[in-house]
Amino acid sequence: MKRALSLAVLISGNGSNLQAIIDAIEAGELDAEIRLVISNIGDAFGLERARRHGLDARVLDHREFADRKTFDTALAQALDTVEPDFIVLAGFMRILGADLVERYQHRILNIHPSLLPNYKGLDTYQRALDHGETRHGVSIHLVTAALDDGPVLLQGSYPIEADDGVEQMAAKGHALEHRMYPAILGWLAEGRLTIDRGQAYYDRVHLQSPIQFSA
Numbered sequence: 001m002k003r004a005l006s007l008a009v010l011i012s013g014n015g016s017n018l019q020a021i022i023d024a025i026e027a028g029e030l031d032a033e034i035r036l037v038i039s040n041i042g043d044a045f046g047l048e049r050a051r052r053h054g055l056d057a058r059v060l061d062h063r064e065f066a067d068r069k070t071f072d073t074a075l076a077q078a079l080d081t082v083e084p085d086f087i088v089l090a091g092f093m094r095i096l097g098a099d100l101v102e103r104y105q106h107r108i109l110n111i112h113p114s115l116l117p118n119y120k121g122l123d124t125y126q127r128a129l130d131h132g133e134t135r136h137g138v139s140i141h142l143v144t145a146a147l148d149d150g151p152v153l154l155q156g157s158y159p160i161e162a163d164d165g166v167e168q169m170a171a172k173g174h175a176l177e178h179r180m181y182p183a184i185l186g187w188l189a190e191g192r193l194t195i196d197r198g199q200a201y202y203d204r205v206h207l208q209s210p211i212q213f214s215a
Ligand code: GRF
Pocket: 011, 012, 013, 014, 015, 016, 017, 018, 046, 090, 091, 092, 111, 112, 113, 174, 177
């Protein structure tokens, strides 16, 4: 029998993406198992969400480590105990060092609230508004050592209406995110999406550009 996709989810805050993944698993829509949730923030609400669903939820407070390297080493040790197929960054606000990224090469996913390569980094909604953009979106990409820079696998977009501010954009973005993460994890679980030496294949066709999310 095919084994469920095993996941470790890293969070720093609200955990609404984590919740969307949990809900999809519990609804039988996603054949995956969350083996571990780690937050670098002790009072992140996402930890509470994880515990409510009986998940192993641990805190690794980066401030308790001398530097990024020792934090990353502790993170790797925790991750290794559960041997995840994929590490899912869901609002995890720490940059992972090159050694950690290398260790889990092509197995770390991140979700970012912009149409990458545009608007890497923080405050993407405000920056898009400041630039007078008429569309914005969400990207899910493989993590590399550079910030918000790895190959983009999936993108979804939405229009910015004339009256929209940061709040409206965030609402549209989150609604998309909550469908996109379960969707891409589902494709990985089913073997429709495969990653081979950093190259992505969807239905065995080499992806030359991100899959456009619609549904
Ligand atoms: C999301 O908007 C995601 O794109 C960004 O951080 C936010 C996390 O939200 N990387 P949540 O913690 O999943 O609610």
